Amino acid sequence: MALEDGKEPGITIRLIQNRPLPLRLLQFFLLFLVLGLGVSIISMYTFRYFGIQNVTGVGRSNIFLPCFEAPNDLENWIRPPSNLLHKMNDTELFWRASFVPRIKEYPYRRVPKIAFMFLTKGPLPLAPLWERFFKGHEGLYSIYVHSLPSYAGNYTPSSVFYKRQIPSQVVEWGRMSMCDAERRLLANALLDISNEWFILVSEACIPLHNFSIIYRYISRSRYSFMGSFDEDGPYGRGRYNWNMQPEVTLAQWRKGSQWFEVNRRLAVNIIEDTTYYPKFRDFCSQHVMWMSTTSLRC
Ligand SMILES: *[C@@H]1O[C@H](CO)[C@@H](O)[C@H](O)[C@H]1NC(C)=O
Numbered sequence: 197m198a199l200e201d202g203k204e205p206g207i208t209i210r211l212i213q214n215r216p217l218p219l220r221l222l223q224f225f226l227l228f229l230v231l232g233l234g235v236s237i238i239s240m241y242t243f244r245y246f247g248i249q250n251v252t253g254v255g256r257s258n259i260f261l262p263c264f265e266a267p268n269d270l271e272n273w274i275r276p277p278s279n280l281l282h283k284m285n286d287t288e289l290f291w292r293a294s295f296v297p298r299i300k301e302y303p304y305r306r307v308p309k310i311a312f313m314f315l316t317k318g319p320l321p322l323a324p325l326w327e328r329f330f331k332g333h334e335g336l337y338s339i340y341v342h343s344l345p346s347y348a349g350n351y352t353p354s355s356v357f358y359k360r361q362i363p364s365q366v367v368e369w370g371r372m373s374m375c376d377a378e379r380r381l382l383a384n385a386l387l388d389i390s391n392e393w394f395i396l397v398s399e400a401c402i403p404l405h406n407f408s409i410i411y412r413y414i415s416r417s418r419y420s421f422m423g424s425f426d427e428d429g430p431y432g433r434g435r436y437n438w439n440m441q442p443e444v445t446l447a448q449w450r451k452g453s454q455w456f457e458v459n460r461r462l463a464v465n466i467i468e469d470t471t472y473y474p475k476f477r478d479f480c481s482q483h484v485m486w487m488s489t490t491s492l493r494c
């Protein structure tokens with residue numbers, strides 16, 4: 197509706213401009229024209245934004261369809277979401293993120309990216325270091341930040357962290373909400389089809405090598421990386437709960453910190469899982485979930 201309201205005065209002014217008008221009135225109309233154009237442009241972008249975000253498409257006026265939606269355009273599917281904010285809850289997000297193409301060969305030149313997923317409470321004190329790390333490697337990485345919902349990062353538009361916060365929820369370190377946050381990060385990162393590798397980092401992580409080396413290492417590796425120790429004693433096997441059988445046996449029980457690097461296939465496996473998730477949710481109390489604030493070192 198805003199589009200109509202905004203455009204109308206713009207059109208009328210063109211018609212009556214020919215007649216001699218008092219200067220003040222003309223100025224007034226010009227102001228209106230500019231305002232109208234502004235509103236039109238804003239609403240155009242709003243609709244385009246919704247067109248990308250809402251693949252299923254909610255009932256929209258037909259007037260906008262030809263201009264702003266090209267459903268047959270491959271570009272719509274491979275372009276990363278222009279805005280990381282969305283209104284999907286976790287159920288909807290995970291479902292959407294679990295879409296996987298069955299044909300393995302991409303019909304375009306795909307440059308695989310590394311998704312750096314920052315699981316933080318609030319500010320990123322090492323942001324300047326990361327800025328330097330990423331500098332000059334645009335197109336090979338994407339960044340996602342999950343912080344406490346109350347924290348509004350004030351990054352400048354030139355920062356690599358600008359507008360990279362995903363819709364977040366409260367995380368209690370060492371509880372299931374921590375796993376939820378990790379899965380939420382993965383799911384949001386999966387929405388960009390170019391992301392091929394997913395790295396979970398904290399605000400305390402420091403890259404030990406430059407970007408080129410890390411990118412080359414990860415892209416050439418056949419493996420994903422995560423901590424996994426089979427340990428006797430109270431902090432290892434001692435934390436196993438027999439209720440986790442048969443899905444998780446004692447022999448399969450591992451300990452490790454949560455920081456990981458996984459490929460896209462594994463990332464989808466993690467967000468689609470409904471077998472192990474309930475077992476860990478129901479039978480892993482907070483001390484069992486291996487994490488404490490001290491594990492924030494990577
Ligand atoms: C998300 O919304 C759907 C539909 O309203 C609902 O069925 C589902 O339980 C919600 N999921 C969560 C995690 O709130």
Ligand SMILES: *[C@@H]1O[C@H](CO)[C@@H](O)[C@H](O)[C@H]1NC(C)=O
Pocket residue numbers: 406407408409
């Ligand atoms: C990254 O580090 C390697 C080894 O230290 C070096 O040879 C290379 O030039 C560096 N790349 C960049 C872009 O700085």
